[in-house]
Amino acid sequence: MSAKLGISLTSKAWNPGTQHAAVAEVVPRGGTARTTSSPQSTFSLKVNQSHELPLEPGEYTVRVYLPSGDILTESVSMSSDQFVEFELPESPHEWLGQEQLMGSIQRLPTRARVKAIAESLATEPPQRAAPAGPAATAPAPTGKANVGPDTIVKARQRASYAMRDAERACDSIERNSGASRVAEIHAERLVTVIDHDRPFPDTELPFDALIDWWVGAPKADGKVLQLANHDDRNAKWICPQSPADYLHGRPRAFASVMDPTKRRHVAVLPEGWVCSSEAAFGRPTEASLLMTVVIGAILQTEDEQIEAARWSCSASVDDVEFMTYLGFLYSGQSSAANAALKTQGAELLFEKGMNPVAAAAGAYGLLSFPASERSEGRSAWRSWVRNLFTRFPDLPDGAIALARLYLRNGEDEGSEKEEIDVEKLRRYLLEAVRRGVPYFTLGITMLTEMLSLVKGDDEATQRSGDAVDLTRRAHRLVSQLGRVAIPGKLFTVLSVRQTPP
Amino acid sequence: MTLIVDDQSAQPGTHVVLIGIGDYPFLKDGSAPPAQTFDLHMEMGQLSSPPRSLGELATWFSDTQNGFNNPDRPLRSLELLCSASQDPFEWTDPAGAKHAIGRATAANVSQAVLDWKARASRSADNLAVFYFCGHGLSFGESQNSLLLEDWGGDTNDPANRAISFNDMRLGLMNQCDARQQCYFIDACRTPPTKAYIDKYGAALGARIVGGGLNRQIRDIVAPAFFATRLMAKAYGFTDQSSLFTQGMLRCFRGVASRDAASGWEVTVEAMAEGINKSVESLAFATQPQYCQPLETGQSFMLHRVRDDPEVIVKVFTRDLNLLPSTIFVHLCESTNETVERPPGELPWWLPVTMGKHTFKALAAANRQELGSRSKTVSPPSSEIGL
Numbered sequence: 022m023s024a025k026l027g028i029s030l031t032s033k034a035w036n037p038g039t040q041h042a043a044v045a046e047v048v049p050r051g052g053t054a055r056t057t058s059s060p061q062s063t064f065s066l067k068v069n070q071s072h073e074l075p076l077e078p079g080e081y082t083v084r085v086y087l088p089s090g091d092i093l094t095e096s097v098s099m100s101s102d103q104f105v106e107f108e109l110p111e112s113p114h115e116w117l118g119q120e121q122l123m124g125s126i127q128r129l130p131t132r133a134r135v136k137a138i139a140e141s142l143a144t145e146p147p148q149r150a151a152p153a154g155p156a157a158t159a160p161a162p163t164g165k166a167n168v169g170p171d172t173i174v175k176a177r178q179r180a181s182y183a184m185r186d187a188e189r190a191c192d193s194i195e196r197n198s199g200a201s202r203v204a205e206i207h208a209e210r211l212v213t214v215i216d217h218d219r220p221f222p223d224t225e226l227p228f229d230a231l232i233d234w235w236v237g238a239p240k241a242d243g244k245v246l247q248l249a250n251h252d253d254r255n256a257k258w259i260c261p262q263s264p265a266d267y268l269h270g271r272p273r274a275f276a277s278v279m280d281p282t283k284r285r286h287v288a289v290l291p292e293g294w295v296c297s298s299e300a301a302f303g304r305p306t307e308a309s310l311l312m313t314v315v316i317g318a319i320l321q322t323e324d325e326q327i328e329a330a331r332w333s334c335s336a337s338v339d340d341v342e343f344m345t346y347l348g349f350l351y352s353g354q355s356s357a358a359n360a361a362l363k364t365q366g367a368e369l370l371f372e373k374g375m376n377p378v379a380a381a382a383g384a385y386g387l388l389s390f391p392a393s394e395r396s397e398g399r400s401a402w403r404s405w406v407r408n409l410f411t412r413f414p415d416l417p418d419g420a421i422a423l424a425r426l427y428l429r430n431g432e433d434e435g436s437e438k439e440e441i442d443v444e445k446l447r448r449y450l451l452e453a454v455r456r457g458v459p460y461f462t463l464g465i466t467m468l469t470e471m472l473s474l475v476k477g478d479d480e481a482t483q484r485s486g487d488a489v490d491l492t493r494r495a496h497r498l499v500s501q502l503g504r505v506a507i508p509g510k511l512f513t514v515l516s517v518r519q520t521p522p
Numbered sequence: 523m524t525l526i527v528d529d530q531s532a533q534p535g536t537h538v539v540l541i542g543i544g545d546y547p548f549l550k551d552g553s554a555p556p557a558q559t560f561d562l563h564m565e566m567g568q569l570s571s572p573p574r575s576l577g578e579l580a581t582w583f584s585d586t587q588n589g590f591n592n593p594d595r596p597l598r599s600l601e602l603l604c605s606a607s608q609d610p611f612e613w614t615d616p617a618g619a620k621h622a623i624g625r626a627t628a629a630n631v632s633q634a635v636l637d638w639k640a641r642a643s644r645s646a647d648n649l650a651v652f653y654f655c656g657h658g659l660s661f662g663e664s665q666n667s668l669l670l671e672d673w674g675g676d677t678n679d680p681a682n683r684a685i686s687f688n689d690m691r692l693g694l695m696n697q698c699d700a701r702q703q704c705y706f707i708d709a710c711r712t713p714p715t716k717a718y719i720d721k722y723g724a725a726l727g728a729r730i731v732g733g734g735l736n737r738q739i740r741d742i743v744a745p746a747f748f749a750t751r752l753m754a755k756a757y758g759f760t761d762q763s764s765l766f767t768q769g770m771l772r773c774f775r776g777v778a779s780r781d782a783a784s785g786w787e788v789t790v791e792a793m794a795e796g797i798n799k800s801v802e803s804l805a806f807a808t809q810p811q812y813c814q815p816l817e818t819g820q821s822f823m824l825h826r827v828r829d830d831p832e833v834i835v836k837v838f839t840r841d842l843n844l845l846p847s848t849i850f851v852h853l854c855e856s857t858n859e860t861v862e863r864p865p866g867e868l869p870w871w872l873p874v875t876m877g878k879h880t881f882k883a884l885a886a887a888n889r890q891e892l893g894s895r896s897k898t899v900s901p902p903s904s905e906i907g908l
Contacts, residue, residue: 048780050781051780051781051786051831052782052783052786082781084900092902093905094902095904096898130807134868138806138868175762179762352795353791355820356821391820391821428740429740438737440736441736469665473689474692477693477729478734480732481732481734503661504661504665506662506663508814
């Protein structure tokens with residue numbers, strides 16, 4: 022006799038039941054699988070809407086995966102109907118709801134936290150058998166707390182580092198943020214066209230020239246973006262609606278932002294976006310740009326002088342389900358990413374061609390999933406990736422995905438067991454470089470790795486010729502691009518410090 | 523180089539190489555004569571954490587009673603290299619035997635990697651584990667350089683004494699037959715200075731294993747975990763093992779485990795989140811972007827937890843202003859043991875064994891109960907707001 026398990030994900034900031042913003046997994050508790058007949062279940066969750074699941078009696082673990090990489094867990098004993106509720110982390114403002122969900126907004130240290138840690142350091146260790154101050158150690162096998170003198174010393178040392186970190190961070194935040202600092206941010210929108218025939222330089226380029234090489238020549242002067250919302254530490258711009266051909270790679274939109282510390286950020290703007298989630302498939306939506314203060318340096322020694330707080334730039338689209346999928350992909354939660362991709366209507370994504378950029382992200386996911394999950398109901402997945410390459414000849418991520426497909430899986434089932442044709446792989450990779458900066462940071466990582474492999478193979482086999490030379494140049498360009506690309510950003514962001522002329 | 527274990531078996535198993543470097547003679551405050559100190563040391567100096575981290579991890583891998591447990595791929599070989607101010611670094615195995623560990627110079631590390639590759643290639647069903655703890659430089663997202671003991675000793679080309687990690691990994695994916703490979707990189711990822719790049723360019727180091735292209739790469743799963751994507755001293759605190767390694771060990775105790783029919787299994791997919799939760803509990807707050815995973819999509823089991831897994835619990839008052847006047851009480855319902863946390867201004871992070879626990883908040887002034895919650899907690903973590 023099964024009972025019902027209700028699961029809900031709540032947030033005061035979200036409208037009920039509109040968006041899948043997390044993935045839930047319900048699984049028989051470890052070691053108890055043989056006592057129940059309910060299999061593991063993984064599905065997308067909508068915010069503020071209960072999801073019901075029939076389960077056989079038994080013990081279960083319920084995990085909710087958030088696109089920030091965080092995981093919330095509850096355990097349930099199913100002898101009768103049960104209900105578990107999870108809460109999304111609160112956002113400082115409604116206009117930062119999606120960014121909070123994605124983990125783009127950091128909870129920054131405060132002076133109160135510095136004081137709290139200082140007070141914990143000043144407190145005498147407890148006399149009773151209780152963990153020392155705010156920290157604790159691993160439990161002894163019985164579950165007893167283990168609080169030896171060494172543990173207390175270690176905890177106090179960690180607390181003293183934490184206090185120094187928090188103190189430095191607060192100083193740095195105060196120096197670099199605030200209303201006047203936000204007003205100093207200058208953001209422009211650039212529209213560029215990438216010339217596929219531009220030469221691959223034979224030497225390293227200065228960073229500004231490198232960025233120009235990858236993003237292409239502006240069609241006109243940049244237009245200043247108008248700030249939509251801000252507080253002392255966050256500023257957000259909404260980009261104008263553009264035709265969907267901006268998603269085809271020609272033309273392309275970028276934001277060029279100068280932050281108050283004179284660092285220049287160039288962000289891919291996914292303009293012309295059409296929603297990829299099944300429920301709103303094809304609805305045009307806006308791209309936005311966020312500048313937010315983050316802590317970028319921790320655990321410094323006393324003599325190190327790296328500025329702890331800095332401005333971080335990121336672009337996103339008002340398409341929660343797509344961004345959720347992308348978040349899982351970047352945080353390495355492939356099962357959750359696969360479940361989230363199902364809400365994207367993967368087949369529609371590839372077949373309709375309305376959003377090739379989202380389709381490329383779908384391809385990156387398919388290429389990272391285990392084979393058993395990848396082809397689940399998607400027998401044509403390889404041809405989807407091939408079509409993306411041919412139907413969108415200006416989309417760099419389509420070429421990267423095809424190269425990756427060929428390298429790791431073979432272009433079709435028949436070729437999976439065959440040796441790799443290095444010239445074929447080279448063609449795809451050089452084509453990807455010609456198409457310009459990838460929309461996704463993940464694409465840069467893949468491109469760098471694959472070009473390293475081909476370059477290594479050229480060296481190992483002592484190949485020479487124009488194509489080999491071009492590969493060497495492409496590898497240098499991509500390696501240099503990797504030096505200015507900000508790791509972990511979903512859409513690509515390049516960042517360089519401006520040196521005074 | 524010190525080979526601690528090698529059963530010579532060609533049956534599926536786990537082959538591990540651990541490298542820890544705290545002593546860098548040519549860097550700041552190093553033991554080389556001052557005239558030989560590398561002038562572009564970029565403030566990198568001596569580290570106390572890597573030898574400790576290596577020792578703790580070696581103990582865990584070799585402890586057959588309480589440590590590594592992978593029934594499909596038991597430990598078949600373990601090799602250690604360690605550069606510490608104590609020379610040679612002495613490590614005591616779980617049976618009490620002392621081992622003098624060889625130093626992690628460029629020559630020794632190259633040979634150790636090749637030997638480890640050969641052992642790991644004895645069966646395609648092997649799991650090969652590589653761990654490095656020491657200084658690192660990051661020239662870009664996919665361009666990480668691991669600095670070996672004698673880095674800075676060759677001022678003509680410092681990269682001769684470093685490993686180009688990403689290239690080595692690709693080489694091993696092509697040349698090492700073990701279909702499961704796992705890399706843990708516990709090193710700083712700070713960028714080199716302009717002065718360094720101007721003088722030496724962006725050479726990353728030796729590949730050790732070259733990466734020609736062959737179809738074997740299609741069969742290999744090779745996730746990697748980096749300690750940080752921040753400009754941070756990844757290794758952490760003086761005379762303690764690194765934050766990342768402490769996080770790894772907590773993950774192995776169960777924080778990164780997932781429910782399986784036979785119990786709790788630590789999987790690749792769960793490691794990054796597990797390390798992040800552990801670091802949060804050790805550092806009293808979220809350390810954003812601490813562990814960065816690479817290619818963890820195709821998950822596999824690293825370790826099966828022997829007992830109930832460890833879970834990290836964060837206990838706090840929903841009104842944070844009440845923290846300084848609140849006593850927290852934790853009751854483990856399986857052992858009936860109680861511990862108390864006196865009033866403090868921070869939340870209480872404590873690791874507990876998976877199972878049912880009761881948490882209470884009491885007013886410090888009169889011990890009146892402000893809130894109580896009983897909960898069965900499961901990996902990776904649980905938040906108890908009272």
